[in-house]
Amino acid sequence: MLGNPNVHRMTTQLTIEGMTCAACASRVGRALQAVPGVTHAHVNLATERAEITGDVTLATLLEAVEESGYGAHPFTPAEDRAAARAAEQHSLGRAAALALALALPLLLLEMSGHLLPAIHHWIAQTIGLPASHMIQAGLATAILAGPGFRFFRLGLPALWRSAPDMNALVAIGAGAAWVYSMAILATTPGEAVYFESAGVIVALVLLGRWLEGRARGRTSGAIRALSRLAPRIARRADGSEVALDALALGDALLIRPGEAIPTDGTVLTGTSFLDQSMFTGEPMPVARGPGDAVLGGSVNQSGALTIRVDKLGGDTLLAGVIRMVEEAQNAQMPIQALVDRITLWFVPAVMAVAALTFALWLAFGPSLAVALTHAVAVLIIACPCAMGLATPTSIMVGMGRAASLGVLFRHGDALQRLADVQGIAFDKTGTLTEG
CATH class of the missing domain: 3.30.70.100 (Alpha-Beta Plaits)
Known part of the structure; x- marks a missing residue:
């Protein structure tokens, strides 16, 4: 064509x-x-x-x-993406740690007096409430301008495009509390401020995202374990070592007892027993000699072998297995379509409810401050992440665990349908081991 x-x-x-x-x-x-x-x-x-x-x-x-x-x-391949995710997770962890370190004294200055009135009196008599509010303003500003700036950098453009997301919810909620408190500080010092709401909100959301990132990182462990089955370094027939990427079709490789075979090939000389349980599920080692095919990732049990390289990179069976697991994990299950439709309108709906909450409390409530705090609470607690992550994360965990046990799913929806299966029948001996 x-x-x-x-x-x-x-x-x-x-x-x-x-x-x-x-x-x-x-x-x-x-x-x-x-x-x-x-x-x-x-x-x-x-x-x-x-x-x-x-x-x-x-x-x-x-x-x-x-x-x-x-x-x-x-x-990109799983190993490359794993490194990028680790860097992202490290950056997010540092941001969360800094935000929490700044939010703790902010929380103590404002909220400890509500638990122990004596602390409130002590603060009033030592540094005074205006000075306490100034310190809180500095801490909250540092949180929002530092680790929390990512919410404004991502959320405000999304809001401008009329496509608000969770970043926009956090930015509006924390920003509204900060702006209101700064206005109070500038016009009527000594009145109640809500700097701790702005700072603590950002710190807790960052902590939640860091924990979420850790959970997602663990789910991809099965794919990384599969990719590590084949060694990165091979040994030529003359004993010299060479990187797997530098191999060419037809090269002769020496496989010593106890070593994993780096790529698919054919035995040239030697006899041995190989552990191929990852591919066939067969618990006993299989005999291999001259002319027999061997699979990359298999472990040589006894004698030394010299093999010819027949396949490289993405053409090997192990690469195909990894690809199958990744495709199944990334598949859209039927239930995910419903979740996607809900989350599409979730954030705009939350913003509408928050605006209605603010208007009603402003009209019938005691003060502007109360209306603001209730609206901010609606914005912050309404995170759609749980809905959006529950299904794909469950798929990743389930299929990753199955892959580690030697069970591979060709299609993602098979996992959902498996919940209705009452029994499995296998036709004859060899179905599970030879296909």
Whole structure:
């Protein structure tokens, strides 16, 4: 078929950067689905990946994601993405630690007096309430301008595009509390301020995202374990070591007893027993001699072997297994479609409820401060992350655990249907071990 070689007529996978909640994933999915030529687009928040099918160039897809406010690049191998996630998690951990360190004295200055009135009197008699409020203003400003600035950097542009997300909710809630408190501090010193609400909100949300990132990182452990089955260094027949990336088809490799086979090949010389249980489920080692095929990731049990390299990189069976697990983890299950429809309208609905709450309390409540605190509470507690993450994270955990036990799912929806299975029948001996 003739045509533009840069046009993708099959499935393209992208790594999406900057998603923090289910609303983000829904927004990226809508942006990709709106691209002319795209027939299907699915974004998985847990794996941070998008799967797109249709006649469209890679550049067009990347541009669509960037216009929606997020970053994207072609999907990279699990090991590379794991390193990037570790760096992101480290940065988020430092931000959460700094925010908590600043929020703790802020919380003590404002709230400890409500628990122990003596502390309130002590603060009033020593530094005075105006000075206490000034210190709180400095701490809250440091939190919002430092570790919490990410919420404003991501949330306000999303709000400007009429596509608010969780970052926008936090930015509006914390920002409103800070602006109101600064106005009180400037006009009527000594009145109640809410700097602790702004600072503690940001600190707790950052802590929650750090814990969420840790949970997501653990779910990809099965894929990393699979990729580590094949060694990164191979040994040529003359005994010299060479990186796996430097091998070529037809190279002769020496496999000593106890070593893992680096890639798929054929035995040239030697006889041995190999542990292939990861691929076949067979508990007993299998005999291999000249002319027999061997699989990368298998472990040589006894004698030394010399093998010829037949497949490399993504063509090996182990790479295919890893690809199968990744595709199954990234698949959209039927229940996820319902979740996506809910989260699409969740954030705008929350903002509408918060605005209504503010208006009602302002009209019938005792003061502006009470109306503000109730509206901020609605904004902050309404995080759709749990809904958006529950299904994809469950898929990742379940399929990752199954892969570690040697059970591989070809399709993501098979896991959901398995809940209704009452029994499994296997036709004859060899079905589980030989296929």
